[in-house]
Structure formats: structure tokens, C-alpha cells
Amino acid sequence: MSKKKWFVATVASALLCGSLLLNAVPKAEAAPVWNLVWSDEFNGAAGSAPDGSKWVQETGGNGWGNNELEYYTDRRDNSYQDGNGNLVIKAKKESYGGRDYTSARLTTQGKFAQTYGKMEARIKIPYGQGLWPAFWMLGDNIGSVGWPQSGELDIMENVGYEPSMVHGTAHGPGYSGCCGIGNSYTLPGGQQFKDAYHVFSIEWEPNQVRWYVDGQQFHTLNKSQLGAGQTWVYDHPFFLLLNVAVGGNWPGNPDGSTVFPQTMNVDYVRVYQQANSGVASGTVYKLTNSGSGKALDVASAGTADGTKVQIWTPNGTAAQQWRAVSNSDGTYKLINTGSGKALDVASAGTADGTKVQIWTDNGTAAQKWTITANADGTYKLINAGSGKALDVTSSGTADGTSVQIWTDNGTSAQKWQLTAVQ
The missing domain is CATH 2.80.10.50 (Trefoil (Acidic Fibroblast Growth Factor, subunit A))
Structure with missing residues (x-):
């Protein structure tokens, strides 16, 4: 796969009413204008490690609170740049650290976090019973307040037994775990996410978060919709995560139909800030x-x-x-x-x-x-x-x-x- 490495932030302009229409049509709201502030294009040499100035590789096999089966490693066996502009996270069936599977989990914690903005990644996900790829975010105060008080925004999750469906979910106090506030997106015509790259994103503003697949909005969370006992916690910096889990409470365990190894290929991760109209640095x-x-x-x-x-x-x-x-x-x-x-x-x-x-x-x-x-x-x-x-x-x-x-x-x-x- 080839891809351009030069790009500009997405700009959506307002639609104006046609002057020739017989009936007045309201002017459409202008979509936010986003300026790129952080990215990883994964342009490293074939077999090289993820950029250590941007990513931390978490390791361990403790189930990660979900009864997962994998051991996350920082070995090149489980995560590497492929030389063609992609990060590869590879889940393997092998004995390691007392577990039967290995994989990788990358986070920007301590390297990069942001309050509000557009966060997106272009990804081709793995497939099969028991696989659980994700692109998501956690509040960077998790070390002091814990989860779910820190907040969690799942930009994309897939469970392998749903090859045509991904999920977007918010977790916070009063709506976490099984009861997160989310929705799903299904590809049309029986297409499967494993067969092509797709762009997964959120647009996060002070009182609203919106979820998209390939530019199609499928979920919105408004601060005003939270009820008694539910707290809005999306008003502080969050960091990014990429991982492929194996097994766990939600996807279930691999079975005889699951093929290993499995890979999640990440073309890019990009973070944008909403344009600050008219504010000029140095003025x-x-x-x-x-x-x-x-x-x-x-x-x-x-x-x-x-x-x-x-x-x-x-x-x-x-x-x-x-x-x-x-x-x-x-x-x-x-x-x-x-x-x-x-x-x-x-x-x-x-x-x-x-x-x-x-x-x-x-x-x-x-x-x-x-x-x-x-x-x-x-x-x-x-x-x-x-x-x-x-x-x-x-x-x-x-x-x-x-x-x-x-x-x-x-x-x-x-x-x-x-x-x-x-």
C-alpha cells in the first residue's frame, strides 16, 4: 500500500442557501475547522520499534481488568513499523510469561495528552473469535482518581465475532463497564473491517463527543443527557491507546476457528485542535x-x-x-x-x-x-x-x-x- 505523507487538516465549509430556491432554506452550521497538532505517520524503517518519543509500550499479563489472556510485550515480535508507513501490532499464540498468547499495547501516557479536539486513526483490524482490537483514550488523571472517575473514550473497539461491526463508547462514573454509553456502526453489504483500512475518529468539544467511521457519524454523547448519579468527566486531558487484546469478558476466548498470528495495521494516528479563529501567536x-x-x-x-x-x-x-x-x-x-x-x-x-x-x-x-x-x-x-x-x-x-x-x-x-x- 502506498500513501501520501503530506496532508492538511480537514476543513469543512458551511453550505449556503441556493439563491434560486423558491423556498428559503436555513443556512447550515459550519463544521469545526481542525488544525493538526500531533501525529505519528509510522514512517520508520522496516522492523523498527514504535517512536519512543511518542509511545510507551506497556507490558504484563495480569488480565488488565477484563480477564484477558494475552501477555503484552515490548518485543519486535509483537509491535514494529513495517517500512511501508504502518505500525503493526501482532497477536500470537505462544507461551510467554505464564500466558498462552502475546500481543502489544501502546499508549501516549506521559508523552502526549490533550483536552478536546479531533482524534483519528486509519486502521485495518484483525479478525476471529476472541480478538479484541481497540483505539481509545483514558483521562490522564487516572493515576490519582482511578477508573472510571478518569473517564474513558473508546473511539473504536471490535470483538472478533462481529467482523462487520465496531463500537464507540464513553465510560464514566455511573456508566462504566457493561453500562457505558455507546453505539455501534456496521459496514454495508456484508463488508468486513479486516479487508480494508478504515478511518475511526471522534470530535470532542466541551459539552459533546461525536463518533465517526470513514466520516459517517454514528454516535453522539451530550453532557446534558447524563442523569442522576452520572458525571461528565470529559473536561481534562486524555491520552491515546492502541492495543489488540486476546480473550476477555466481552469477546470471549479464541476457539478452533481462530487463526494466529493476527495483525492490526495502523496507517496513522492524528490529533487536531479546533481552530482558534483570529488568535495569532505572538500578538x-x-x-x-x-x-x-x-x-x-x-x-x-x-x-x-x-x-x-x-x-x-x-x-x-x-x-x-x-x-x-x-x-x-x-x-x-x-x-x-x-x-x-x-x-x-x-x-x-x-x-x-x-x-x-x-x-x-x-x-x-x-x-x-x-x-x-x-x-x-x-x-x-x-x-x-x-x-x-x-x-x-x-x-x-x-x-x-x-x-x-x-x-x-x-x-x-x-x-x-x-x-x-x-
């Missing part, structure tokens, strides 16, 4: 809060680490000027021109009400902000570390009202006008 902006009409301001024009950030009547001083600098993951850091310090969440907090301050630029998630345009021309700023929005405390309007992070709620206290000043 200095005044940020004016829509609810108060006041500017984002460093208290008393301070320069020390920990100085309070507040709102104040616009005055044109450097204490109210912020340089937007793009990061490689599609987020921005905002550097105050008066102090040279970054807009920062105090102590890297994640709780509603955590105060915002200035601090020496350190590149941590507490200083990374996703800047997304609202429909009314304002912007919301979502902190990458917490998944919370930049917010004026108690929707205040008085000079000196502090700024904090708070769950994204779409109120004017979280809407900011960005005006370029230099």
Missing part, C-alpha cells in the same frame, strides 16, 4: 470580560510570582496586555507584557474556584489555555490542566474582582473579547 491582546466590561489585569501591576489576576477598568497599561504564544499541542500560553510572567492556575489546581495568578513561564498544563471562539464573537479560555474555564468570581463587575477557574458554563463571566493591541 498582544487586551482581554475584556463580557459580563463586566473590565479587562484582565495584574493586581497593582505586580511582577512577583503569585500576584493576583483580577478584572479592572481598561487603562491601556502593560498590566492589561497579554501576549498569546502557541504551544506545540494547540494550546496557548498568555504572557503578561508588564511582568513577563504567564497566566497560571494557582498550585496547578483543578477545583472550581481555584484562583488565577501570574507565575514564571514553566510550560506546565497550569499555564496552557485552549482559546475557542464562541458564536457571538467572544472567546472562552479553557485551562488544559483542569479542563475549567477562565471565570470572573461570582460574575462580579467591580474593579479588583479576582479571576478563577470554574466549570465551563457558557455565562458572560467566562466570555472574553480579544482585542489586538500590538
Whole structure:
């Protein structure tokens, strides 16, 4: 298989009403515009290991919470680049580590994680009873809060006894394991996923996640549809995983019909960030809060680490000027021109009400902000570390009202006008 390695982010333009139609037709909503921020094209030499700067190879044969039968290894027997632009994950029937099967499980944990965006991979999956290939995501706070409180987004799962069907599912508190919120997609005409590459993706926004196969949407999860005892946990960074499990609670075990070895070929994995309309890296902006009409301001024009950030009547001083600098993951850091310090969440907090301050630029998630345009021309700023929005405390309007992070709620206290000043 040959493939182009030069590509651009997918752009979907709005459909306009035809001027010759007799009846008025509403203008279609413009689809999100996505900018590529991370990818692996798997262009390594034949037999080479997956890129260690992007992937961690998890190992072990403990059943992985699902009574799986494989032992995941970091050997080239189970994972390698094929020299033709693909990652190969190979499941084999062999005795290893006290298990009867081997395979591989790759994750970007500790290497890359992102809050919101479009995540996609082009994959040809294996087949057969007992095979369980997956492309999925976990919240990067899983080490501190556990599962399912961390959240899980299964972009694509297949159980081998369903060769024409894949599943997309969300797992969180109150809807996990057997009771995740999901849907399935079936290829038309009896086609099977093992016979060709297909593109599996999600589009993840603050209050919604959408699932696609080859550009066809088949599942949507809205924050508003969760009920009592169910918690929305898709407001913080998630990392990526690729694996082929053998056996387990869902697919069942291999039987006499299962052929080994089996391979999952991954053409690429790409991650996009929604375009930040009009926000230019390096430009200095005044940020004016829509609810108060006041500017984002460093208290008393301070320069020390920990100085309070507040709102104040616009005055044109450097204490109210912020340089937007793009990061490689599609987020921005905002550097105050008066102090040279970054807009920062105090102590890297994640709780509603955590105060915002200035601090020496350190590149941590507490200083990374996703800047997304609202429909009314304002912007919301979502902190990458917490998944919370930049917010004026108690929707205040008085000079000196502090700024904090708070769950994204779409109120004017979280809407900011960005005006370029230099």
C-alpha cells in the first residue's frame, strides 16, 4: 500500500442557501475547522520499534481488568513499523510469561495528552473469535482518581465475532463497564473491517463527543443527557491507546476457528485542535470580560510570582496586555507584557474556584489555555490542566474582582473579547 505523507487538516465549509430556491432554506452550521497538532505517520524503517518519543509500550499479563489472556510485550515480535508507513501490532499464540498468547499495547501516557479536539486513526483490524482490537483514550488523571472517575473514550473497539461491526463508547462514573454509553456502526453489504483500512475518529468539544467511521457519524454523547448519579468527566486531558487484546469478558476466548498470528495495521494516528479563529501567536491582546466590561489585569501591576489576576477598568497599561504564544499541542500560553510572567492556575489546581495568578513561564498544563471562539464573537479560555474555564468570581463587575477557574458554563463571566493591541 502506498500513501501520501503530506496532508492538511480537514476543513469543512458551511453550505449556503441556493439563491434560486423558491423556498428559503436555513443556512447550515459550519463544521469545526481542525488544525493538526500531533501525529505519528509510522514512517520508520522496516522492523523498527514504535517512536519512543511518542509511545510507551506497556507490558504484563495480569488480565488488565477484563480477564484477558494475552501477555503484552515490548518485543519486535509483537509491535514494529513495517517500512511501508504502518505500525503493526501482532497477536500470537505462544507461551510467554505464564500466558498462552502475546500481543502489544501502546499508549501516549506521559508523552502526549490533550483536552478536546479531533482524534483519528486509519486502521485495518484483525479478525476471529476472541480478538479484541481497540483505539481509545483514558483521562490522564487516572493515576490519582482511578477508573472510571478518569473517564474513558473508546473511539473504536471490535470483538472478533462481529467482523462487520465496531463500537464507540464513553465510560464514566455511573456508566462504566457493561453500562457505558455507546453505539455501534456496521459496514454495508456484508463488508468486513479486516479487508480494508478504515478511518475511526471522534470530535470532542466541551459539552459533546461525536463518533465517526470513514466520516459517517454514528454516535453522539451530550453532557446534558447524563442523569442522576452520572458525571461528565470529559473536561481534562486524555491520552491515546492502541492495543489488540486476546480473550476477555466481552469477546470471549479464541476457539478452533481462530487463526494466529493476527495483525492490526495502523496507517496513522492524528490529533487536531479546533481552530482558534483570529488568535495569532505572538500578538498582544487586551482581554475584556463580557459580563463586566473590565479587562484582565495584574493586581497593582505586580511582577512577583503569585500576584493576583483580577478584572479592572481598561487603562491601556502593560498590566492589561497579554501576549498569546502557541504551544506545540494547540494550546496557548498568555504572557503578561508588564511582568513577563504567564497566566497560571494557582498550585496547578483543578477545583472550581481555584484562583488565577501570574507565575514564571514553566510550560506546565497550569499555564496552557485552549482559546475557542464562541458564536457571538467572544472567546472562552479553557485551562488544559483542569479542563475549567477562565471565570470572573461570582460574575462580579467591580474593579479588583479576582479571576478563577470554574466549570465551563457558557455565562458572560467566562466570555472574553480579544482585542489586538500590538
